[in-house]
Amino acid sequence: QQQVKQSPQSLIVQKGGISIINCAYENTAFDYFPWYQQFPGKGPALLIAIRPDVSEKKEGRFTISFNKSAKQFSLHIMDSQPGDSATYFCATRMRGNEKLTFGTGTRLTIIP
Amino acid sequence: EPEVTQTPSHQVTQMGQEVILRCVPISNHLYFYWYRQILGQKVEFLVSFYNNEISEKSEIFDDQFSVERPDGSNFTLKIRSTKLEDSAMYFCASSLDRINQPQHFGDGTRLSIL
Numbered sequence: 001q002q003q004v005k006q007s008p009q010s011l012i013v014q015k016g017g018i019s020i021i022n023c024a025y026e027n028t029a030f031d032y033f034p035w036y037q038q039f040p041g042k043g044p045a046l047l048i049a050i051r052p053d054v055s056e057k058k059e060g061r062f063t064i065s066f067n068k069s070a071k072q073f074s075l076h077i078m079d080s081q082p083g084d085s086a087t088y089f090c091a092t093r094m095r096g097n098e099k100l101t102f103g104t105g106t107r108l109t110i111i112p
Numbered sequence: 113e114p115e116v117t118q119t120p121s122h123q124v125t126q127m128g129q130e131v132i133l134r135c136v137p138i139s140n141h142l143y144f145y146w147y148r149q150i151l152g153q154k155v156e157f158l159v160s161f162y163n164n165e166i167s168e169k170s171e172i173f174d175d176q177f178s179v180e181r182p183d184g185s186n187f188t189l190k191i192r193s194t195k196l197e198d199s200a201m202y203f204c205a206s207s208l209d210r211i212n213q214p215q216h217f218g219d220g221t222r223l224s225i226l
Contacts, residue, residue: 034214043116043203043217044155089155098143098210099168102155 004092006103013110019077021106023090026071032093034100035064035075039086047088048075080110114138116218118204124224128193133221135187135204144187145205145215146179148172155203161187162210191223199225 005024013019023033034049050057050064050073057064063076077084090103117136125131137144146158159169161179178190187206191198201222205215 032211036217041219043205043219045217046214049214091155096211097168098145098160098207099157099170100147100155100215101157104154 004090004101004103006090006106008106009104010107011109013080013108015080015082015110015112017080017110019080019084019108019110020074021088021090021108022072022074023103024070024072025092027092027094028071029094030092031095033064033066033073034091034093035062036089036091036102037086038089038105044089077108080108082110082112084108085110116204116206116216118202118218118221120221121219122222122224124226125194127196127225131191131194131223133189133191133202133204133223135189135206135218136185137187137204137206138208138216139185141206141208141216143167143207143210143215144179144181145207146189147203147205147217148200149203149220150200158189158202194223194225196225199223 007022035047036044037047038044048059048062050066052068061078066073088106091100119134144161147155149155157170159173160167176192180188201220203217203220205217207213207215
């Protein structure tokens with residue numbers, strides 16, 4: 001029940017295209033859903049996060065879509081750029097808790 | 113922008129030896145965390161620390177592990193007797209509060225056990 005399932009494992013998108021990464025969870029006690037971006041040799045950096053009281057959050061080219069009934073959330077990267085090439089992790093956190101539970105990661109490659 | 117600093121960037125240790133990984137969290141943050149990432153796998157929570165006490169720990173964080181805030185700026189993770197399976201990237205993180213503010217991660221220490 002603590003697991004977060006992330007897909008796909010890897011993704012190749014053309015420059016200018018839309019990158020979509022999906023995560024699914026089981027535990028309805030999760031109340032915080034962040035996405036982290038990780039470049040090689042670096043730590044995870046928070047990209048965008050959402051709470052379950054909204055269905056969508058947009059920050060620049062990055063959008064989280066949240067489907068509470070399906071227990072799924074996804075990251076959309078619009079107008080994908082080569083600089084977006086990185087590993088992306090979804091994560092969840094249980095209500096009242098500090099621990100982040102991470103997905104397995106998606107290696108995104110943006111090709112010219 | 114303030115950042116979490118970790119040293120060393122790479123630590124090589126013989127199996128059975130003790131190792132201490134060091135972190136300097138962001139200066140006004142109050143909550144501190146250690147996570148680890150085995151090569152090619154997901155990031156896993158180890159422990160959280162607040163007000164000089166462990167607030168939560170995972171099943172990975174057994175008696176071989178300990179954490180300490182020895183002074184006002186450093187936060188350390190000690191592994192008492194390292195095993196081969198402790199080889200991983202260890203990330204320190206800090207946050208301003210427990211719930212409403214994000215956790216900021218350092219760039220990690222790669223621990224290699226020989």
